[in-house]
Amino acid sequence: MSMRAYQLEGFDSRPRIVDVPRPTPGEGEVLVQVRASSVNPLDANIAGGRARRYKQYVFPAILGTDFAGVVAETGPGVTGLSPGDRVFGLVHGNIVRTGSFAEFLAVPQDQLAAVPATVDDPTAGVLGLAGVTAACCLDAVRVGEGDTLLVVGGSGGVGSFATQFAAAQGVQVIATARPGPEEDHVRKMGAAETVDWAAEDVALTVRGRHPDGVTAVIDLIDRDPAAFTPLVVGTLAPGGRAASTLRAADPQAMQGIPAVNVRPEVNARVLHRLAELAEHSLQDSPATAAYDFDRIDAAFEALAAGAVGKLALRISSASSWARSPSAASGSR
Secondary structure, rough: EEEEEEEEEOOOOOEEEEEEEEOOOOOOEEEEEEEEHHHHOHHHHHHHHHHHHHEOOOEEEOOOOOEEEEEEEEOOOOOOOOOOOOEEEOOOOOOOOOOOOOOOEEEEEEEEEEOOOOOOOOHHHHHHHHHHHHHHHHHHHHOOOOOOEEEEEEHHHHHHHHHHHHHHOOEEEEEOOOOHHHHHHHHHHHHOEEEEOOOOOOHHHHHOOOOOOOEEEEEEOOOOOOHHHHHHHHHHHEEEEEEEOOOOOOHHOOOOOOOHHHHOOOOOHHHHHHHHHHHHHHOOEEEEEEEEEEHHHHHHHHHHOOOOOOEEEOOOOOHHHHHOOHHHHHOO
């Protein structure tokens, strides 16, 4: 049997949807009929060949990281899952070969988890990479009820999840966002305050509003320690903590401030915890638009143009997709 998949044939070509053989699950693997996915900046880097610095490509390569769908078949050694179960997860590793932009995906059982009944397919489909990264950032800065958290890059996918997860724990979130769609989105995600990063000095503005400093900073934007360090030093209260997802935390420059570079950890435990966070913390889906599989190139174009929130992909039709107002209103 064959299936449709978004495949890259080489560094000198563009990815396209083609018919390929449907995979068969091996030992410890689950065959998932993919209903939903999303496009991430990582996916754009992989599709453009820019990830060759840190990933090995095996051509032809099916692209895609996030997925949500139903179990179609289980391989030998799989326990606790049956055909028809709703699952989500992400494809990860250093080899680009088999991804989630396909109608079916064979994936190790420890790379997926059950979708909570309260979470629809579009939300589950955008949850994987951004949700895991957000959860790992929050673990790093250890905020709780009554704390104040600055999220730099709040209008993106990771920022959307970090804001909702933190706000649900009673954390006061300050998110950087420009007035208009960005600010509207982060407010919807639960941000109590916003800072216009394009018009204001973020550190000065935050310190002006919070003279004693904030409890923690999650920086999803800055790659350069020369930008990250003064931001953190200028905003954190004594004893505060900071995290960078782009390796901008330089311990030697941090003046003793606890700051870490977060690299998302992906395993069954993390995914099950993410499912619990999604069940209890997500009031609104961060998906601001949805694209049919045939329109995946348009989704990548929207991502490159600076889309707010997450961009969902409809890989195959499903009844639960229609229940998502965010995805339905953004359909293309």
